[in-house]
Amino acid sequence: MSHPASPDDALVLYGEHFSSRLLLGTSRYPSPAILQAAVARARPAMLTASLRRQGAKPDSGRGFWQLLQQMGCRVLPNTAGCRSAQEAITTAQMAREVFATPWIKLEVIGDDYTLQPDTLQLVDAAHALVEDGFKVLPYCTEDLVVCQRLVDAGCQAVMPWAAPIGTGHGPVNPHGLRLLRERLAVPMLVDAGLGLPSHACQVMEWGFDGVLLNTAVALATDPAQMAGAFADAVQAGRAAFLAGAMQPQKSAQASTPVLGTPFWHQGSGAGA
Numbered sequence: 001m002s003h004p005a006s007p008d009d010a011l012v013l014y015g016e017h018f019s020s021r022l023l024l025g026t027s028r029y030p031s032p033a034i035l036q037a038a039v040a041r042a043r044p045a046m047l048t049a050s051l052r053r054q055g056a057k058p059d060s061g062r063g064f065w066q067l068l069q070q071m072g073c074r075v076l077p078n079t080a081g082c083r084s085a086q087e088a089i090t091t092a093q094m095a096r097e098v099f100a101t102p103w104i105k106l107e108v109i110g111d112d113y114t115l116q117p118d119t120l121q122l123v124d125a126a127h128a129l130v131e132d133g134f135k136v137l138p139y140c141t142e143d144l145v146v147c148q149r150l151v152d153a154g155c156q157a158v159m160p161w162a163a164p165i166g167t168g169h170g171p172v173n174p175h176g177l178r179l180l181r182e183r184l185a186v187p188m189l190v191d192a193g194l195g196l197p198s199h200a201c202q203v204m205e206w207g208f209d210g211v212l213l214n215t216a217v218a219l220a221t222d223p224a225q226m227a228g229a230f231a232d233a234v235q236a237g238r239a240a241f242l243a244g245a246m247q248p249q250k251s252a253q254a255s256t257p258v259l260g261t262p263f264w265h266q267g268s269g270a271g272a
Ligand SMILES: CC(=O)[C@@H](O)[C@H](O)COP(=O)(O)O
Pocket: 024, 025, 026, 027, 048, 078, 080, 105, 139, 164, 165, 166, 167, 168, 191, 192, 193, 194, 212, 213, 214, 215, 216
């Protein structure tokens, strides 16, 4: 991208600085080599991986773990597939051992059809894991009160969904997401349901701090190229947010200056 975000505009999570605002999932890629190529193009802040894929036994998933290490990217284990607070807590504790990190993407699924988070169990699990020293990034809905409860539980960032996991619909409740952004000051990453780079750009323009996505890259015809497109879109959206967008106007406003009036001022009578 020609105009990368300023190096001092880092994403800050739990006091740590990240030069990228894109987090990438590692599932559903056609091959490990294609995953590697996508990661090389996107250069994400973190790669999220499921303990269930890695496996709890010392030898299971060794190849995948080695691949993650080779890519030199911080790993964010997740509790994908957990359906209760206790299951998520146990999975997070195992992930801390396997991946040697206190970071956890906390997922507690409450509905098998929509993969909607169980927001009640999520808050309970977040509370217990923060108490246990984890740096918790909870996958949640755009519900303001749930996000506030997660912050009250000690989460220093939250990750509301754009749409159900794997759908690629993009933000289905723009009003709710934008309201959430206005009301909560903690870092917020939009996680799940993004299908196009323009979706990522859009939420970044709204002031979200980053995005986490998987399926849109993994299932693209050319995942590496799509990973690059998402990385560029995240930067573009962030730059636009920082630049401050104009307010939409109700009626046409002439934008082409006439000779002698190169700059707009009230009542200039500029041409179209
Ligand atoms: C990999 C992962 O953590 C997913 O559960 C995440 O929520 C991304 O969702 P999409 O696959 O819809 O981008």
